Amino acid sequence: xxxxxxxxxxxxxxxxxxxxxxxxxxxxxxxxxxxxxxxxxxxxxxxxxxxxxxxxxxxxxxxxxxxxxxxxxxxxxxxxxxxxxxxxxxxxxxxxxxxxxxxxxxxxxxxxxxxxxxxxxxxxxxxxxxxxxxxxxxxxxxxxxxxxxxxxxxxxxxxxxxxxxxxxxxxxxxxxxxxxxxxxxxxxxxxxxxxxxxxxxxxxxxxxxxxxxxxxxxxxxxxxxxxxxxxxxxxxxxxxxxxxxxxxxxxxxxxxxxxxxxxxxxxxxxxxxxxxxxxx
Amino acid sequence: xxxxxxxxxxxxxxxxxxxxxxxxxxxxxxxxxxxxxxxxxxxxxxxxxxxxxxxxxxxxxxxxxxxxxxxxxxxxxxxxxxxxxxxxxxxxxxxxxxxxxxxxxxxxxxxxxxxxxxxxxxxxx
Numbered sequence: 001x002x003x004x005x006x007x008x009x010x011x012x013x014x015x016x017x018x019x020x021x022x023x024x025x026x027x028x029x030x031x032x033x034x035x036x037x038x039x040x041x042x043x044x045x046x047x048x049x050x051x052x053x054x055x056x057x058x059x060x061x062x063x064x065x066x067x068x069x070x071x072x073x074x075x076x077x078x079x080x081x082x083x084x085x086x087x088x089x090x091x092x093x094x095x096x097x098x099x100x101x102x103x104x105x106x107x108x109x110x111x112x113x114x115x116x117x118x119x120x121x122x123x124x125x126x127x128x129x130x131x132x133x134x135x136x137x138x139x140x141x142x143x144x145x146x147x148x149x150x151x152x153x154x155x156x157x158x159x160x161x162x163x164x165x166x167x168x169x170x171x172x173x174x175x176x177x178x179x180x181x182x183x184x185x186x187x188x189x190x191x192x193x194x195x196x197x198x199x200x201x202x203x204x205x206x207x208x209x210x211x212x213x214x215x216x217x218x219x220x221x222x223x224x225x226x227x228x229x230x231x232x233x234x235x236x237x238x239x240x241x242x243x244x245x246x247x248x249x250x251x252x253x254x255x256x257x258x259x260x261x262x263x264x265x266x267x268x269x270x271x272x273x274x275x276x277x278x279x280x
Numbered sequence: 281x282x283x284x285x286x287x288x289x290x291x292x293x294x295x296x297x298x299x300x301x302x303x304x305x306x307x308x309x310x311x312x313x314x315x316x317x318x319x320x321x322x323x324x325x326x327x328x329x330x331x332x333x334x335x336x337x338x339x340x341x342x343x344x345x346x347x348x349x350x351x352x353x354x355x356x357x358x359x360x361x362x363x364x365x366x367x368x369x370x371x372x373x374x375x376x377x378x379x380x381x382x383x384x385x386x387x388x389x390x391x392x393x394x395x396x397x398x399x400x401x402x403x404x405x
Binding site for chain 2: 028030173175176195197213214260265
């Protein structure tokens with residue numbers, strides 16, 4: 001079963017239109033939604049959660065329409081939004097007790113162990129926590145009610161590399177169950193990119209692409225050389241080309257590269273940046 | 281079983297898994313009918329995409345290195361001489377491709393390249 005299915009989703013604000021958007025997240029998979037600031041990532045997540053009213057299209061979460069019975073759907077969805085919104089004056093332990101009254105499947109033991117693993121400070125009220133610690137608390141809450149789908153909106157951007165690494169591990173563990181899936185949005189994926197199964201690029205409210213990540217990285221490569229050498233590559237296969245004083249480099253489809261020319265790997269981030277540049 | 285994923289090598293990840301498991305099967309480090317890690321488990325342990333791992337397993341199965349028992353998992357296929365010969369032929373082809381690539385890179389003609397190969401083979405005798 002697909003964990004998430006978005007069909008023809010549309011929303012218009014003055015000066016910005018999202019969609020029509022089609023996106024599928026199969027069970028057991030992790031999808032990285034990448035876009036610049038203002039590309040529509042948060043809007044997409046809010047539309048998924050029905051926090052914004054959509055104009056048209058459908059959103060199916062774990063087989064159910066998000067318009068019906070959203071309350072029971074939310075039991076099974078863990079969410080961390082860009083700004084974690086928890087009561088200001090509560091400590092992590094007090095927050096846990098509130099959540100216990102909200103989620104039927106709240107797991108206090110799991111919550112305590114996530115707090116420990118992520119190193120959330122004890123005895124500090126939410127309002128006194130740093131952005132990073134608020135994020136950690138948000139992640140712990142999202143994971144502690146046994147969700148089947150996780151929606152993370154920029155949820156790791158305020159975290160240090162060591163904690164990010166821990167989060168990667170948690171996400172990998174979470175998706176050991178083929179019934180579990182993750183949608184994570186970010187303007188930068190870097191270390192999280194590794195565990196993503198699919199990558200989607202969002203630009204000005206439209207999807208530039210949605211593809212299996214490793215296939216994407218296999219298709220494209222970086223080539224360096226003299227400007228003349230690079231000119232031999234079919235221009236249709238060139239995503240981006242830049243020339244400097246000492247040579248030229250290009251991101252190209254690997255299959256179009258003549259034998260003998262060395263190709264180096266390209267990162268998701270580089271691909272994204274140059275695809276967006278190409279759109280402008 | 282040992283598997284190393286090198287993110288900086290530029291070799292596709294599925295290929296790295298495929299090559300390493302294949303090598304361990306051909307080399308006998310993985311025994312006949314030995315149970316391999318589950319596709320999902322391996323992906324999560326290596327912290328890589330599940331789809332990629334699945335693709336490596338599918339490739340290995342297609343080539344007869346492993347077989348799947350529904351509900352039980354993937355197992356190492358019994359070794360057969362044909363497969364190993366096939367495997368070595370593949371290695372030779374890969375080396376020849378590399379020779380052709382390097383030859384082209386330094387502007388050797390076909391004839392010159394063949395000469396080098398001939399000399400090399402003479403030396404072997």
